[in-house]
Amino acid sequence: MKAAPALFAVLTLAMWEGAVRAAALPAYILPTPSAIVGAFAAAPTLLLASLASTLLVTSVALAASVALGVGLALLMQASPLARAAVLPWAVALQVTPVVAIAPLIIVWVGDPFASLVVCATIVAFFPVFSNTAAGLAATPRPLLDLFRLNGATRWQTLRLLRLPAALPLFLAGLRVSGGLALVGAVVAEFVAGSGGVASGLAYRILEAGYRLQIPRMFAALALLSAAGIAINAALGWVERRLLGARPG
Amino acid sequence: MLTLEGVGRRFPNGTVALEGAALRIEAGETVALLGPSGCGKSTLLRLIAGLDTPDGGTLRWDRGAPPGPGRLGYVFQDPTLLPWATAAENVALPLRLQRATPRESEAAARAALARVGLEGFGQARSHELSGGMRMRVSIARALVQTPDLLLMDEPFAALDEFTRHALQDDLVALAPKPTTVFVTHSVYEAAYVATRIVLMSPRPGRIVNQLEGLPPLPHFPPEEGRGEGADPTARRFSPGYAALVARIGAALATTRA
Numbered sequence: 234m235k236a237a238p239a240l241f242a243v244l245t246l247a248m249w250e251g252a253v254r255a256a257a258l259p260a261y262i263l264p265t266p267s268a269i270v271g272a273f274a275a276a277p278t279l280l281l282a283s284l285a286s287t288l289l290v291t292s293v294a295l296a297a298s299v300a301l302g303v304g305l306a307l308l309m310q311a312s313p314l315a316r317a318a319v320l321p322w323a324v325a326l327q328v329t330p331v332v333a334i335a336p337l338i339i340v341w342v343g344d345p346f347a348s349l350v351v352c353a354t355i356v357a358f359f360p361v362f363s364n365t366a367a368g369l370a371a372t373p374r375p376l377l378d379l380f381r382l383n384g385a386t387r388w389q390t391l392r393l394l395r396l397p398a399a400l401p402l403f404l405a406g407l408r409v410s411g412g413l414a415l416v417g418a419v420v421a422e423f424v425a426g427s428g429g430v431a432s433g434l435a436y437r438i439l440e441a442g443y444r445l446q447i448p449r450m451f452a453a454l455a456l457l458s459a460a461g462i463a464i465n466a467a468l469g470w471v472e473r474r475l476l477g478a479r480p481g
Numbered sequence: 482m483l484t485l486e487g488v489g490r491r492f493p494n495g496t497v498a499l500e501g502a503a504l505r506i507e508a509g510e511t512v513a514l515l516g517p518s519g520c521g522k523s524t525l526l527r528l529i530a531g532l533d534t535p536d537g538g539t540l541r542w543d544r545g546a547p548p549g550p551g552r553l554g555y556v557f558q559d560p561t562l563l564p565w566a567t568a569a570e571n572v573a574l575p576l577r578l579q580r581a582t583p584r585e586s587e588a589a590a591r592a593a594l595a596r597v598g599l600e601g602f603g604q605a606r607s608h609e610l611s612g613g614m615r616m617r618v619s620i621a622r623a624l625v626q627t628p629d630l631l632l633m634d635e636p637f638a639a640l641d642e643f644t645r646h647a648l649q650d651d652l653v654a655l656a657p658k659p660t661t662v663f664v665t666h667s668v669y670e671a672a673y674v675a676t677r678i679v680l681m682s683p684r685p686g687r688i689v690n691q692l693e694g695l696p697p698l699p700h701f702p703p704e705e706g707r708g709e710g711a712d713p714t715a716r717r718f719s720p721g722y723a724a725l726v727a728r729i730g731a732a733l734a735t736t737r738a
Contacts (some may be wrong), residue, residue, distance in 0.1 A: 375561040378532050383575040384550030393577070397565050479565050479608075 264448040269455060272448035280437060280449075284456045287433040290346070290418040291411075291464070294353030298410050301354065302362030303403070310369040310395070327359040331417060335424035345432060349421040356417025357410040364406025368399025401479070404472040411464045419457065434460075482508045482630065482660055483529065488538035490524050497685035498524040502538065504679060504688060508629075511661040513675035515668065515729070521686020522664040523558075523634050529662060530555055530632050548630050551579055554623030554659065556633040560615035562607040562622075568594065568614075569603035572621045593621040597651060613644030617651070624655075631659040637670065646717070649673050668733070672725040673717075680729075682736055689736040692729060 246266045253265045260268055273280060305323065309316040335352045342348040372395050380390045422435030434453045441450035488502040499521035506512055514522040527533040528540065531547050540547075547553070562571045570577075572593050573586035581589070594603055597617040607615055616636060623631055633652075637645040652661075652674050665671050671678050678692040 373561070375557045375559065376563070378530075379555065379557070379561055379574075380578065381532065382530060382550065382553060382555050383578040385578045389578055393574075394563070397563070400565075479606075 261445050261447045264451055268448040269451040272446070273452040273455075276449065280434070280452060280456060283432070283434045283437045283453070284460060287415070287418050287422065287435065287457070288460060290349045290353055290421070290433065291414045291460070293350045294357050294418060295407075295411055295414040297350060297354040298358035298361050298414060299407065302358045302360075302406070302410070303365050305362055306365035306369055307391075309366055323359065323362060326355055329355075331356050331420055332424065335421050338421075339425055345425060349418060349425060349432070352421030352424070353414050353417030356420065357414035360409035360413065361403065361406040364402040364409075365399055368402035369395050371402070372398045401476055404468075404475060408465065408468045408472065411468045412461055415457070415461050415464060482506050482543055484541045484543075485525075485529075486539050486541070488525070488528060488535045488540060490521070490528060490533065491536050499528070499535075500685040500687050502686075502688050504691075506660065506662060508543075508660050509658075511658070511663060511674060511676045513671035513678045514662065514664045514681060515666070515671040515678050515733075516681030516686075517666055517683055519686070520681040520683040522666075522681055524686060525681075526632050526634050526662060526664050529630075548628065551575060551626040552629045554626070554628035554631040556616075556619050556623045556631070556636040558635045558638055560607065560612075560619040562615060562618060564607050567604050567606055568599065568610065568618045568621075571607070571618055572603075572625050574622060575625055589625050590621075593625040594618070596624060596655075597621045611644075612640055613648060616640060616644075616648060620648075620651070624659075627657070628659050631661045633661065633663045635664050635666065638666070645670075668726055668729050672722060672729055678729060680732055680736055690732050692732055695725070 250265045250267060253263055264272070305319055309319055331352050334355075335348075338351050338355075339345070339348040342351055376394055376398070377390070380394055385393070418433065419435040422433040423439060425432065426436035426439045434457050437453045438450050441447065441453065483504075483506045485502050485504045488499060489497070490499040491497050502521070502525055504512075504525075514525060516522055524533065528535050530553065542548075562568075563574070566574070569587065569590045573581075573590035576586040576589055591600075591603060594600060597620050599614060599617050599621065602610065602614065602618075605614075607618070610618065620636070623633075637648050640648065649670060652663075663671075663674060676695050678695070679688055680690040680692070681687060682689045
């Protein structure tokens with residue numbers, strides 16, 4: 234059963250290879266998997282360096298999303314006034330397409346790396362923010378009463394009750410945000426790449442497209458997919474480690 | 482211990498949960514607040530605990546102030562355990578909140594778990610325990626600091642009959658026993674655990690009658706089975722118990738009339 238995804242992938246790739254060869258499709262329409270592997274083998278350092286660049290933006294954006302999302306959620310939990318002030322802006326930021334504001338951010342921030350991180354953070358922060366806020370707000374009332382009866386301070390209630398109670402929702406949000414941070418980084422790189430700022434896999438995809446190096450474009454895409462799967466798996470592992478002792 | 486005079490509580494939606502409640506609770510009593518759903522029993526308990534504030538009337542404590550943290554134990558209708566913590570950690574929680582040392586907390590939690598018959602289950606998490614065991618953990622947590630006042634809000638309502646009977650026996654046999662206020666909608670339960678029964682009626686929630694003068698527990702003659710060491714099953718069929726249930730039933734009928 235565990236081998237099923239790998240077997241399915243091998244079968245699909247074999248059919249892809251066979252179909253493209255049988256139809257004699259040119260590589261600029263659809264390259265064969267072997268051509269894609271060849272494109273990667275021809276420039277592994279270039280593509281892996283770009284992957285590292287994209288992953289660095291993704292990681293920093295995810296860390297920033299966690300800091301911003303959890304920070305804002307805690308602020309909203311602590312103060313109804315802060316909640317009223319923050320929530321509409323958070324929603325506004327969430328519904329604004331990053332593609333539309335990325336050029337402005339790149340111009341305003343100036344530094345390419347920081348620009349990419351800001352764009353990716355805007356895309357990624359909302360799930361972790363909204364889930365943490367929901368988790369903090371959903372602390373069972375009887376448990377809050379219990380802490381109150383036992384003279385718990387606000388800090389004790391936060392540390393020993395609200396944060397552990399919010400952990401499952403936070404981690405679910407983190408997993409979504411992990412994928413979105415990668416998407417946000419790629420979108421920002423596309424915008425930045427269009428403006429001539431070279432970095433990351435998205436720029437390699439653009440560059441390969443301009444030069445009609447379609448196998449290299451696919452190789453970069455495959456690396457992006459693998460990165461997304463790895464991020465999801467890593468965050469899933471963190472989730473299982475932290476929630477392993479809990480019911481359900 | 483506590484005197485309530487004309488205590489009332491109206492919720493923001495206009496519902497009068499409690500009206501003009503007058504009650505005296507003496508130290509050492511086990512008082513059952515008995516009545517149907519919506520008669521203000523839990524509201525009254527929350528007001529005594531200080532979890533809610535009355536709109537009218539006064540709560541006067543003999544010592545001038547309500548019992549502070551650690552002097553008041555509260556058992557909720559559900560076990561209300563931290564799902565990520567072990568049974569021992571749950572029981573030790575009140576001590577941890579009051580900054581007791583880990584050694585003190587562990588020893589007290591172990592003793593409290595033993596008091597409710599859960600020796601050896603300290604490392605179990607709540608989902609690894611049965612419903613009755615979870616409620617025992619909740620009771621152990623309420624007793625871990627030997628409180629002056631124990632408040633219980635229908636603690637056995639969600640349990641099966643066998644477990645409910647066992648826990649009622651545990652409560653009756655508890656020693657030393659704090660002053661206890663026990664919310665229930667079961668006539669049989671009130672007759673079994675209480676030394677005084679306060680009858681309440683709904684809409685608006687009011688105290689309508691009190692059955693006082695029940696002898697201290699165990700308050701059935703030993704030959705009827707309520708005494709120490711008696712067969713717990715036999716207690717449920719003793720003539721004294723049946724007579725008390727009938728007396729409460731008659732009092733309830735009077736309040737409905």
